[in-house]
Structures are given as structure tokens and as C-alpha cells.
Amino acid sequence: MADIKTAPPPSFLREAELRQAIELLFYAYRDFTSDPDAILASYHFGRAHHRVIHFVGRNPGMTVSELLAILRITKQSLARVLGQLVRRGFIEQRHGQRDRRQRLLYLTAKGTELERALSQPQRGRVARAFRDAGPEAVAGYRKVLLGLIEPSEREKVLRSILRE
Amino acid sequence: MADIKTAPPPSFLREAELRQAIELLFYAYRDFTSDPDAILASYHFGRAHHRVIHFVGRNPGMTVSELLAILRITKQSLARVLGQLVRRGFIEQRHGQRDRRQRLLYLTAKGTELERALSQPQRGRVARAFRDAGPEAVAGYRKVLLGLIEPSEREKVLRSILRE
DNA sequence: GGAATAAGTCAACATGGCTGACATAAAGAC
DNA sequence: GTCTTTATGTCAGCCATGTTGACTTATTCC
CATH class of the missing domain: 1.20.5 (Single alpha-helices involved in coiled-coils or other helix-helix interfaces)
Incomplete structure (x- = not known):
């Protein structure tokens, strides 16, 4: 306990660095999320639809509750976009066989196709960033x-x- | 040109890795942005107000146009939140001296204080992640x-x- | 058989985007 | 010195997507 002075934080933990990290996250997310907007607009869908399509595509057979937990939205909010996706044939719901109360979610062929189209520019952007870095x-x-x-x-x- | 086959991408560029990177970005941004929500709600402000306070705090004297370009929103959208912040004394507008058409934006003392409070949990989160990584x-x-x-x-x- | 759970639905409201139209003041062009 | 352009503000209305609260239905669990 000889040295009671608090050491200055290492440079990568200084306040300026933290702030830069925060701003980088903002800008990267801003540009990343705007990639699929044009495609979405042509279907009259928004980013909320994209998020649903993405996670259902990644987790085929997931329940509505699981999706709600990931998205951190209420079921009433989800109902709007999910209902549209189901009615327009991008997502299919099947009863669980273990628990018939559950509605397991799957992309249809059409849904899978849209998912590919939406994620393509984003994957490209990440691939370029990864390759360069x-x-x-x-x-x-x-x-x-x-x-x-x-x-x-x-x-x-x-x-x-x-x-x- | 002996070998015409396309080489498989290195592992860190494989599709699964790209997808994981995309999901990490989603989850990190989701949790990161939710930090200041409770404070914002106590002022009856939303995330839009936070973004404005952040960037004005970072760029004192910035013009409205510059802020619009960063946020990528319309001036009508900005007017709503910016107007509230000005009326309630968190942001101050001064005429430019070079160009008196411009309204240069500054945080007031009250605005600076709120900016610190809002960014504190976010800086903490980033600092922990940086330290651990x-x-x-x-x-x-x-x-x-x-x-x-x-x-x-x-x-x-x-x-x-x-x-x- | 009754309580708890998964999901759906209706209504009302808030936030924060958008477009379009128009106003004002100042700067810049000629 | 007028005319055009630019920076900003404002009104009105619409849309996407979030919220809370109340209630229903089907199914599972005890």
C-alpha cells in the first residue's frame, strides 16, 4: 500500500478513446443498417420486418416468445409486422408438436429468398471490412x-x- | 492461369462468420443503446434527444446542416427534438459571425450535465469491454x-x- | 377441474421518421 | 442594387414502430 495515488488509465481506456469507440459504433451501425432499405421499401416493408426475417431465418422453428426476447419488443408490436409477413407468405407458422400452444416460426421459400437479398449487401459490407482489417x-x-x-x-x- | 478454381474464402470470411459478426453488432448495439433510456425517460426525452445532445456536445458550434448530415434525418424531424432541447434550456443557438444565417449549436451548462449523465453508463460499458478484451x-x-x-x-x- | 402459460387481438397513444409547401433572413452573383 | 441561392424555421399531415392495458382462446400442468 505504498503508492496510494490512482494510476492514470492506460491510453486505450482514456475518455477520448471511449468516446471515439462510441461514435464509431454509431456510424458503423447507421451505415450498416441502411443497406437493405431500398429493397425493403420496394416490398413496403421496414427494418422491423427485416429483423424478424433475419432471426426467423437464423432460428427456424423458434417460438414467438423467443423472438420477442431477442427483439425486446412487446408482442403487440411484433404482431403487426409478423402478421404482415405471414399473410404475405414470407413466414409460416406451425403448431409445436410437443406443445401445441406454441407457434413455431419458419421462413417460406419466398421468405428465404428475401432474406438472402436483404442480407447480401450487409454481408458484402462486413466481408470487405473484415478483409481489409x-x-x-x-x-x-x-x-x-x-x-x-x-x-x-x-x-x-x-x-x-x-x-x- | 493454371488454377482456375476459386479458392475457398479464408475462415474468417466464411458466410457463418459474417453472419455471426452481423448478429454481434445487433446485440451489442441493442444493449449499448438501452443504457441511458431510464434517465432519458425521467426527462421525457427519447433516444433522438440523446443523439442530438451527444453530437452537439462533441462538436460545439456545429451548424444545423452539419448535424442533419450526421444524423441523416430531415430538418423537420430534427426541429421537433432540437426545439424542445432549446426551449427547455439544454442547447443554445447563436448566430454565426462569419455567416449570420447559420445557427451555431452549443450545450448549456445544464446540457453538458445531462450529456455526462447519459454517456456515463455507456462509457462504463465500453470501458469494461475494452479492459476485458x-x-x-x-x-x-x-x-x-x-x-x-x-x-x-x-x-x-x-x-x-x-x-x- | 382449475390455474398457469403461449399466443392473438383490439384500442389508444407516443416517438420519431417522412413529404410537401411556404416564410424569413442573409449571402453571393452580376 | 436587384436577383438568386442558401441556411434555417415552420405548418400540416402521414407512416412506421414502439408502448400500455384489457381481454380471448387454446393448451398444458398440477
């Missing part, structure tokens, strides 16, 4: 983003993401 | 996020971010 930078990106996720959610997210 | 991961995070930004915007963003 190199594999070590990519590892760092993943590590930091995972650390930004609410700790209590981290396990669940990891399991969901890593499932092939 | 280490400086090399942080460098990678920055590299990749910068690469995700629209190339034509990258210079401008960098200049804006790095300005102290």
Missing part, C-alpha cells in the same frame, strides 16, 4: 462486441450465434 | 468498425471523431 482485427472486433453485450445475456447470445 | 482487441474493433462505415464518409467521420 485482417483476421486479428476480426478477432478483436468479436471480443469487444461480445463484451458490450449485457453480461447476463452473453451466454444465451453466444449459444444462439454459434449454432450452425 | 485488451488493447490489441480494441485496435481490431476500431479497424473493423471504421471499415464498416461508408467509404465516401470515412474521412469525414475520422476527422470528426479524432478532433479533440
